[in-house]
Amino acid sequence: MNARLYQRPKSSMQSGRAHTGQWLLEMERDDRLRQDPLTGWSGSGFTEGQVRLAFPSQQAALDYAAANDIAVEILPLGPRHLKLQAYADNFR
Structure with a gap:
């Protein structure tokens, strides 16, 4: 059995980084x-x-997969790109 392992990305509908x-x-x-x-x-x-x-x-996920004979492919989370913008830029 094959599985994918990845980190949960931040939803575009949320501002925080919960979960x-x-x-x-x-x-x-x-x-x-x-x-x-x-x-x-x-x-x-x-x-x-x-x-x-x-x-x-x-x-913990890799230990679970090893205990249950699951082949795991780890998908890395992409880099975060922050768009730094000042509030005053809205009025220029």
């Missing part, structure tokens, strides 16, 4: 979605893809 220190472990999909011929809905038998596990640190 951004958490590490998330998501299972990668191993099969394709099938279309139901009766309803037309897409579905799959892969229920592990519906689970997202949160860990307080990267090492």
